Amino acid sequence: MSRPFRLSVLDQSIAVSGRPQDQSIRNTVSLARHCEALGYERFWVSEHHNHPTIVGTAPEIVMAAIAATxxxxxxxxxxIMLPHYSPFKVAEVFRVLEALAPGRIDMGLGRAPGSDGRTAFALNPAANERPEHFPADVRDLIAWVNNQPLVERHPFGSVKAFPQSPTSPEVWILGSSDYGAQVAALFGLPYCYAWFFSDGAGGERAIDLYKRSYRPSARHPEPHSALCVWALAAETTEKAQYHFTSRALSRINRDKNILGPLLPPDEAGKAPLADFERAKMEQFRKDSFVGTGPEVAARITELKERVGVDEMAVVTWTHDEQVRRDSYTELAKAYGFAP
Known part of the structure; x- marks a missing residue:
């Protein structure tokens, strides 16, 4: 199969039963090297806090480790969940990252807390006030990270973000609602919709809104959109569905606010579930991008073309780390860009 578009990876450093959580962080760094060798375009890492399942709490640190290798x-x-932080500090962090990996840094920004309200308050006691300032914070951050002047009479107009260099990070807005799409369009930024987070609900509307309201910017004269989907590929459909059991149970438990490490497929398959939960799990199996590499690639391509986006990204959870690595290999082979 010819390579029809750029395919990227989102990794969330998932906790799994029987494995120390710190290993999940090291696995993320190792996976980035693996995906680079396979020919993937981007490797993104997420930010969550006080989450027993997703233990990636500091993406900027993981990014630095990946940049070094x-x-x-x-x-x-x-x-980066911007309401938790000062835009100036975020600009400084990403100027340092740009110095470590010139021309390779994407600064994806989100408005959601990535946590519960109490945790958000622990991160930043003023966090409840920050979301309403999100557009202004994005505006200032774009200026600082690109060494451009802030708006006239800005109280911090004389403050610069160092180190300076010839290149600057590419700023993205990420989201799972119309709000992020509107902010991205307002500032002329690329936009990625978290299709996996909402099972696609509202995704087509958000992408359409983004395109219709897009205001061209110097760096991005045209809108540039992406979707991130959950997927798992294996040598056989049966093997992929077997390992998907861990993720399916985790999703059902999430809906009940039961969070914890990912269980092995055998253990997950024996979990006591109500009839409606078993029906929901079967529906997950039908709706999810799970199967052989060609099967998953075909579904990803169909979704890309149907929604009309420029890029796709994939996030994969498995209990067995080698199965996860193999999934990205199978998908790269299906698209024809694995070496």
Whole structure:
């Protein structure tokens, strides 16, 4: 199969039963090297807090580690939850990252807390006030990270973000609602919709809104959109569905606010479930991008063309780390860009 578009990876450093959580962080760094060798375009890492399942809490640190051990692949945050932080500090962090990997840094920004309200308050006692300032914070951050002047009479107009360099990070807005699409369009930024987070609900509307309201910017004269989907590929459909059991149970438990490490497929398959939960799990199996490499690639391509986006990204959870690595290999082979 010819390579029809750029395909990227989102990794969330998932906790799994029977494995120390710190290993999940090291596995993320190792996976980035693996995906670079396979020919993936970008490798993004997420930010969550106080989450027993998703233990990636500091994407900027993981990005630095990945930058030190890769050469080509773009490295990004998916995303920095901006309401937790000072835009100036975020600009400084990403100027340093740009110095470590010139021309390879994506600064993905989100408005959601990536946590519960109490945790958001622990991160930043003023966090409840920040979401309403999100557009202004994005505006200032774009200026600082690109060494451009802030708006006239800005109280911090004389403050610069160092180090300076000839290149600057590519700024993305990430989201799972119309709001992020509107912010991305307002500032002329690329936009990625978290299709996996909402099972696609509202995704086509958000992408359409983004395109219709897009205001061209110097760096991005045309809108540039992407979707991130959950997928799992294996040598056989049966094997893929077997390992998907861990993720399916985790999703059902999430809906009940039961969070914890990913269980092995055998254990997950024996979990006591109500009839309606078993029906929901079977529906997950039908709706999810799970199967052989060609089967999953075909579904990803169909969705890309149907929604009309420029790029796709994939996130994969498995209990067995080698199965996860193999999934990205199978998908790269299906698209014809694995070496």
């Amino acid at each position: 890769t050469e080509r692949i773009r490295i990004g945050s998916a995303g």
